[in-house]
Amino acid sequence: MSDELIWRIAGGSGDGIDSTSQNFAKALMRSGLDVFTHRHYPSRIRGGHTYVEIRAADREVQSRGDGYNFLLSLGDSFARNPQEEAYYGNEEIKPLSENLDELREGGIIVYDEGLISEEDVEEVNLHERAEENDWHVFPVDLRGLAKEHGREVMRNTAGVGVTAALLDMDLEHIEDLMSDAMGGDILEANLEILHEAYEMTREEHDFEHDLRAPEGSHETEQALLSGSNAIAYGAIDAGCRFIAGYPMTPWTDVFTILSQNFPDMGGVSEQVEDEIAAAALAVGASHAGVKAMSGSSGGGFALMSEPLGLAEMTETPLVLIEAMRAGPSTGMPTKPEQADLEHVLYTSQGDSQRVVFAPGNIEEAYEQTRLAFEIAWDYQIPAIIIYDQKLSGENTNVDVEFFDRDPQPDLGSTLTEEELREAAHDNSGKFKRFNHEDAENGVAPRSIPGQKGGRYLATGNEHSPVGHISEDPDNRVAQMERRLEKLESIRAELDEERDSTQTYYGPDDADYGIITWGSSQGAVAEAIERLNAQGHSVKGISVSDMMPFAEKEVTEFLESVDEAMVVEMNATAQFRGLIQKELGRFGDKMTSLLKFNGNPFEPAEIVEGYEVNLADEDRQPTAQVRIEPAAGD
Amino acid sequence: MSAFNAIGEEREIDRDEYTPGVEPQPTWCPGCGDFGVLKSLKQALPEAGKTPEEVLTVTGIGCSGKLNSYLDTYGFHTIHGRSLPVARAAKLANPELEVIAAGGDGDGYGIGGNHFIHTARENHDITYIVFNNEIFGLTKGQTSPTSPKGHKSKTQPSGSAKTPLRPLSTSLNAGASYIARTAAVNPNQAKEIIKEAIEHDGFAHVDFLTQCPTWNKDARQYVPYVDVQESDDYDFDVNDRAEAAEMMRETEDVLNEGTVLTGRYYVEDDRPSYSQEKHAVGEMPDQPLAERYFDDDAEWERSYDLLERHT
Ligand SMILES: Cc1ncc(C[n+]2csc(CCOP(=O)(O)OP(=O)(O)O)c2C)c(N)n1
Ligand code: SF4
Ligand SMILES: [Mg+2]
Numbered sequence: 019m020s021d022e023l024i025w026r027i028a029g030g031s032g033d034g035i036d037s038t039s040q041n042f043a044k045a046l047m048r049s050g051l052d053v054f055t056h057r058h059y060p061s062r063i064r065g066g067h068t069y070v071e072i073r074a075a076d077r078e079v080q081s082r083g084d085g086y087n088f089l090l091s092l093g094d095s096f097a098r099n100p101q102e103e104a105y106y107g108n109e110e111i112k113p114l115s116e117n118l119d120e121l122r123e124g125g126i127i128v129y130d131e132g133l134i135s136e137e138d139v140e141e142v143n144l145h146e147r148a149e150e151n152d153w154h155v156f157p158v159d160l161r162g163l164a165k166e167h168g169r170e171v172m173r174n175t176a177g178v179g180v181t182a183a184l185l186d187m188d189l190e191h192i193e194d195l196m197s198d199a200m201g202g203d204i205l206e207a208n209l210e211i212l213h214e215a216y217e218m219t220r221e222e223h224d225f226e227h228d229l230r231a232p233e234g235s236h237e238t239e240q241a242l243l244s245g246s247n248a249i250a251y252g253a254i255d256a257g258c259r260f261i262a263g264y265p266m267t268p269w270t271d272v273f274t275i276l277s278q279n280f281p282d283m284g285g286v287s288e289q290v291e292d293e294i295a296a297a298a299l300a301v302g303a304s305h306a307g308v309k310a311m312s313g314s315s316g317g318g319f320a321l322m323s324e325p326l327g328l329a330e331m332t333e334t335p336l337v338l339i340e341a342m343r344a345g346p347s348t349g350m351p352t353k354p355e356q357a358d359l360e361h362v363l364y365t366s367q368g369d370s371q372r373v374v375f376a377p378g379n380i381e382e383a384y385e386q387t388r389l390a391f392e393i394a395w396d397y398q399i400p401a402i403i404i405y406d407q408k409l410s411g412e413n414t415n416v417d418v419e420f421f422d423r424d425p426q427p428d429l430g431s432t433l434t435e436e437e438l439r440e441a442a443h444d445n446s447g448k449f450k451r452f453n454h455e456d457a458e459n460g461v462a463p464r465s466i467p468g469q470k471g472g473r474y475l476a477t478g479n480e481h482s483p484v485g486h487i488s489e490d491p492d493n494r495v496a497q498m499e500r501r502l503e504k505l506e507s508i509r510a511e512l513d514e515e516r517d518s519t520q521t522y523y524g525p526d527d528a529d530y531g532i533i534t535w536g537s538s539q540g541a542v543a544e545a546i547e548r549l550n551a552q553g554h555s556v557k558g559i560s561v562s563d564m565m566p567f568a569e570k571e572v573t574e575f576l577e578s579v580d581e582a583m584v585v586e587m588n589a590t591a592q593f594r595g596l597i598q599k600e601l602g603r604f605g606d607k608m609t610s611l612l613k614f615n616g617n618p619f620e621p622a623e624i625v626e627g628y629e630v631n632l633a634d635e636d637r638q639p640t641a642q643v644r645i646e647p648a649a650g651d
Numbered sequence: 652m653s654a655f656n657a658i659g660e661e662r663e664i665d666r667d668e669y670t671p672g673v674e675p676q677p678t679w680c681p682g683c684g685d686f687g688v689l690k691s692l693k694q695a696l697p698e699a700g701k702t703p704e705e706v707l708t709v710t711g712i713g714c715s716g717k718l719n720s721y722l723d724t725y726g727f728h729t730i731h732g733r734s735l736p737v738a739r740a741a742k743l744a745n746p747e748l749e750v751i752a753a754g755g756d757g758d759g760y761g762i763g764g765n766h767f768i769h770t771a772r773e774n775h776d777i778t779y780i781v782f783n784n785e786i787f788g789l790t791k792g793q794t795s796p797t798s799p800k801g802h803k804s805k806t807q808p809s810g811s812a813k814t815p816l817r818p819l820s821t822s823l824n825a826g827a828s829y830i831a832r833t834a835a836v837n838p839n840q841a842k843e844i845i846k847e848a849i850e851h852d853g854f855a856h857v858d859f860l861t862q863c864p865t866w867n868k869d870a871r872q873y874v875p876y877v878d879v880q881e882s883d884d885y886d887f888d889v890n891d892r893a894e895a896a897e898m899m900r901e902t903e904d905v906l907n908e909g910t911v912l913t914g915r916y917y918v919e920d921d922r923p924s925y926s927q928e929k930h931a932v933g934e935m936p937d938q939p940l941a942e943r944y945f946d947d948d949a950e951w952e953r954s955y956d957l958l959e960r961h962t
Contacts, residue, residue, distance in 0.1 A: 044962075241961035251954030259940055260744060262736075283952045284936035284943065286743055286929075291769040295736040298729070302740030305727055306707070306748065307941035310740070324730050332727070418958055425951040429944050435656055446672020448723075466941065467707040467725035467741065468655030468748050475719055477728035478712075486675055487720060487728075 020122075022075035023231055024083045025181065027174075028113035029092035031059055031068045038174040039070035040413070041199065042181075044242050045191035046074040047415045050235035053242065054079040054540070055413040056618075059352050067094065067112040076234030080379060080414070081540030084622040087125040087229055088185070089117050090177045092160065093133030110134060115142040126154045126227055128180050130173060132161025154227040156180065156219070163215055168207030175208045179215025184223075185231040189216060239418040245409035245537075246271035248380045248416075249339060250279070252387025253311055257427025258337070259285035260310035262299035264292055266318045267351050268410040269341035273313070293318035297325035297338065304334050305476065307466035309391060309427065313339030313403075316358050317348065320365065326400055327366035332476040333398040333452070333464070333501065335430065337390050342406040344616050353616030354408035356536050357588035359596065362404045363565055371501050373401040373508060374564040378521060378539030380414050386519060386562060388426065393511075395430030397461055397504045404564065406587070408618045409537035431463045438471045442483075449474045450483040454496045460503030509566040520571050524550055524557030531579035532558040532628070533572070533608070535593050538585050538619050545624035556628065561593075567600040576604045581648075583631055585624055589614040591646050605649035613643040654945030657704030658747045664697040671723045678717065684861025684873075685714055685782055687835025688753070689721055692780075695846040696724075701749050709738035711754030711763060713789045715782035715861070718753050732763030739775040739925075745941035746776070746926050749849065753780040757787045760796040760816050771825035771854050776924035778848045778855045783818065784863035792866030799907040815907070818858045819899035819916055823892070828853035828919040830895070832902065834860035834873040837913060844915065853924045860911065879914035889918045 023046070027039050036057070043053045051074040059068040071086055073079050091114040114129050121127070127148070129139075139145070139157075148155050158180050164173040175196075182189055189212065196208055243251075250272050253261075259280065263273040277287040286303075290296050296312045303310035314322060319340045329336040342358040344350035364370055373393055377383040383405060390401035433441060441463065442450040451474035453462045462483075465472025475485035480497060482488040512519065521539065523532075523546045534542040539560040549556045559575045561568050576582060576597075582604075584594040591610040598605050611627040613619055623641040630639050638645055670693070679685045696706060706724035710716040712731035719726030729737050738752035759767050759781045770779070785802075787793040794804045794811050797818065801810040822830045829851040833841040841859070848855035860873045879885040879898065887894040895917040902912040929935040936943075943949045 048962075239962060241958045243961045247961070251957070254952065254954045254957075257944070257951060259943070260740070262740065279957065281934045284938075284940070286935060286940060288740070288743070290736065291765050294733065295766055295769070298733045298736035299740035301729075302709070302727075302737035303744040303940075305737070306741035306744035307944055308744040309944070310744070325733065328730050328733075418955075418962065421953070421955040421958060423953070423955070425953050427944060427949070427951050432944075434654065434945065444673065448672065466655070468658045468705055468745060468941070470655075470657045470704055473704050473723065473725055475726040475728060477720075477726075478730050479728065485726070487717075 020087055020229060021232055022073060022079070022083065023088060023185065023229070024071060024073045024086035025088040025090065026069050026071045026086045026117060027090045027092065027177070028067065028069035028117050030094035030113070033092055033094070034171065034174050035068060035070055038178065039072060041192070041195045042178055043072045043413060044195055046072065046231070047240050047242050048191040049188070049231070051076060051232060052079050052234070053413070053415055054081065056082045057411045067116055069113070069117065074232065076232050081544045082618065082620055084620050085120040085122045087122045088181065089121055089125065089127045090181055091117065091127065091129040091134070092173060092177060093130045111138040111142060114139070114144070118147060121151070121153065124152050124228065126156070126184060126229055128156045128158060128177065128184070130160040130177070131157040132159040132173070156184065156223060158215070158219070164211055167210045167214060172208055172211050175211045176215040179212040180219045183216045183219035184225070184227070185229065187231045189213070240415040241418050242413050242415050243380065244271070244411055244413045245380055245383045245405060246275060246411070248383035249387045249403060249405070250275035251421065252384040253337070253391065254279065254283065255423060255425050256309065256388045256391035257425055258309045258311050258391060259283065260300065260303040260308045262288040262290055262296040262312050264290060264296050264314065264318060266315045268343060268407040269313050269315045269318070269339065271410055272339060272341070293321035294325060297322035300336055301325055301329050301334050304336050305467070307429070307432070309395065309429070311337040311339070313341065315341045315343050316345050316361065319358070319362065323366040326372070327368060328478045329400045330366070330371040331478045334476070335394040335398050336400040337394050337403070338400060339403040339405070341410050342404065344614070350616050352407065354406045354537065354618055355587050355614060355616070356406055356538065357592065357614070358404065359564065359592040362402055363596070369502070370565065371399060371505065372565060373399055374404055375401070375519065376404045376536040376562050376564050377409070378536055378560045378562065379409070380416055381420065382519070382521070382562060383409060389519070392426065392430070393508055395428065395432070397459070397508055398431060398464060399504055404536070406537050431461050433463045433465055433472070435469050435471065438465055438469060444484050448484045451485055452481060452497065453483045454500040457500050459507035460500045462500070505566045509569070512563060512566070513570055518571060519562040520568055521560040522558065525555060526557065528555040528557035529580045530554070530556045531575055531582040532556060532585060532624070533561065533575070533582055533597070534558065534585040535561045535564070538587060541619040541621050542585055542624055544621040545628070548621060548625055549628060564596065567596065569600055572597060573601055576601070576607060581609070582607050583609050583611050583628060585611045585619065587613050587618065607648060609648045610646035611643055612646055615642045654942055655745070655747065657702055659705070660702050662702070664700070664702055666693050666697055668703050669693045669696060669723050671721065675720055677721045679714060680865045682862070682864040683714070684784060684835035684863065685718070687838060687841060687861060688780060688782055688859055689718060691838060691841040691845045692722055694842045695849060699846050699849045701849070706749045706751065707741055709734045709741065709750065709752045711758035713755035713758050713782070713787070715753060715755040715788070716758065732758050732761070733766065734758070735763060735766040735770040735779065738777050739770055742775055742777050743926065745939045747939050750777040751780065751849070752777055753782065755788065756781055756783045756785060756797045757795045760818060768821070768825040771822055771827040771856065773925045774826055774828050774853045774922060776852055776854070776926060778857070780845070780857045780859050781818065782861045783858050784861045784867055786863050786867040788863050788866060817899070817903045819903060820896065822856045823896055823899060823917055827856045827917070828922045829855035830917040831915045832858040832860065832913045834876050834911060834913055835862060836873050837876050840878055840913060847915070853919070853922055860913070873911045876911040876913050879912050889915050892917065
């Protein structure tokens, strides 16, 4: 019997799979389990095969599993030409047929026979395959059931009722969640459908399967939230009250969450004409004294290059977020990839003067967003959060108390009028805003327009201490060095005064290391756990500090192992390249395990990558991943 | 108590306060029309009762973008074409600031054209001065969006095949609520128009004809000019959109034939500004957002209080 449930609900986009799965995940969480969700969807509004997977267990789950063990297939009610054999095949059955390959042996299949006909089922050899794999198949007329007691769209509820019956789950949490979400006749009908499906399943079917919902308990109250929620909440708690943006998947989630919350918090959200404007607005609002942010995904972020450089040169505090999706160009808009690292680190002319964090899980997304605001306003520097479609959309449970913190709206190195009176001014009384003479850690305190005695010019041209355009070589060198000193000071602060933003796995004394960054963290963590359980000795580090780079920690890690494998979701090993550039060595120690097919790593793929690597065989793994040998290999 | 005490200060204001004390001296070429904009601002701002530290002047890149190097307000010299998004956000962040955006014809009608249209549409309460010299000055004389058809430059050696953009008509169609054209050669009118633009509650767009004697020698120096309000030859109602549109069309048509028409073209006083519209739908705080960060007693909402929806 499995100690975990991995439930997959599949249907067409627009079939309400998101909200159904969200509620089911919450019900599992409320029953005391840890949960992790993964969303797979096409770049279409209606139709197209989509699914959400929920992994639940009585232990920490931080990644997808390998495969899954329960399929609820709704059929695709938005299928194109369901009656005709179009070139794209019979779409109605895809939510069933396309999910079979990953279903584990002994798994359960529930499908809506109201939408998927017996003929179709035969065509995909379901029965034969079920026999081979010991699957337990339950055809249920979910559509008919829903229609009978309510409306057809309520068939998801019927599916949940069947699921609960087969897994021996209590209906209590599911009922509570339904009552929270709806009322009146709609609630009545849904409850009726839920119970009817539950009872009918128990009466009409023999239970020969082993799979049951795991049991667990939490000591503290849990909240289910996504990486996008965590970033948005980190921004709120950092005192951010201005956001400007232009929609683009997957960044839109953060933009939406903040736009919906800001009006009640006295904040301002602006949807503007393009991403150049979006970033420029954030710069303008920050210049005028507000904690402001913007963000986008790859293509939109490309448009932000120049305003980003302007923020660097004028030392305007700013937080940008970049939600990666598979590129180049429009790429695969709804698929995750980690291929914008170099883009985010180096885009915009001149030497980069920015901070970049890559959170790897939901707690880190919250923490590092807060940290980004703090650093940006203390050091007057743009700070960027780089994450991806995977982290953006995945939900997991977090201790509610984790969020019980003081907000931090502080404007960092910004002066009040009173402090301005004491500050340095030139002979004509102009405030020395960019004073390199008594800057601390490279930071020269700033004034805000409207303050008395703080007048200065901010300019993207190189400038003198009061902000006048200047091409004087001595001034140029002094200003560049002062701005770059901020990065060194930030590194020192991160190393010496704060908890590490890197996360470590496995035994300290292991001599094989796995290095990863961003959202691949969860799968790597689980792979390391498995490898150690199998008797290998492997440890891991998940790096967040991209700029200024976590030089000391990564050096120590690499020095402590004989060999290392760098795991990332891109084709050109960008993070390994960054390590080599930053550390200038270890090129012969690091192999890469790369994946860029649009799907995130599964732990088993990393385990296999390790095995292939270790065996030193001249072959590629069976999964759609690539090994890029170390330098000199 | 406000954290921004330069704002709303009641006192005598000396024009010289707007001139930088030590340096820099303007580096514009002798005879450049840009001096005219600087001068009219130095006159109009004190007349409008504005002190230098309650004004934020946001410029783009070009000869024109140097304006705030020589006008001693708070200044933000941004990047090519982006003065408007920076300026309008500053206004949203602190609506009490007097925000003036300025830049060239290439900056505002070319590379920043999209922002121009949308800022006008939204009717942000800011003043926007376009230094229209019908040329790219700073990059040494290439054709600009307002260069006349047939204008020869190094990048259009056989003469431009393009019809020039219509700044006033574009502005009207986009939604600006105050639209005027003035010229550097007409300082009195320029000052009056700039003052009106500053005092207008909404997006005030001034197309300011600034001769470039260095790169645009063929062009007229915008003399003689005609003030459409003062001339008996023209009679239209600036509050009437259709009549304004007609007058703008004619003005744009005759400019390249040598007749320089200037004056107020469109004034819409009762249209709410963007902040007012946004406030009306409940998406703009009552207090200037910037003040809140300096208010030690301000209450800050926490994400912790939003968690119920996630449990
Ligand atoms: C993105 C970008 N493209 C090009 C330039 C080069 N550039 C600087 S000013 C300018 C045009 C200047 O013309 P205009 O805006 O009319 O200003 P003027 O100098 O005439 O006042 C150009 C093309 C730049 N700075 N940035
Ligand atoms: S090049 Fe033309 S626009 Fe630029 S300063 Fe000289 S005269 Fe003025
Ligand atoms: Mg020009």
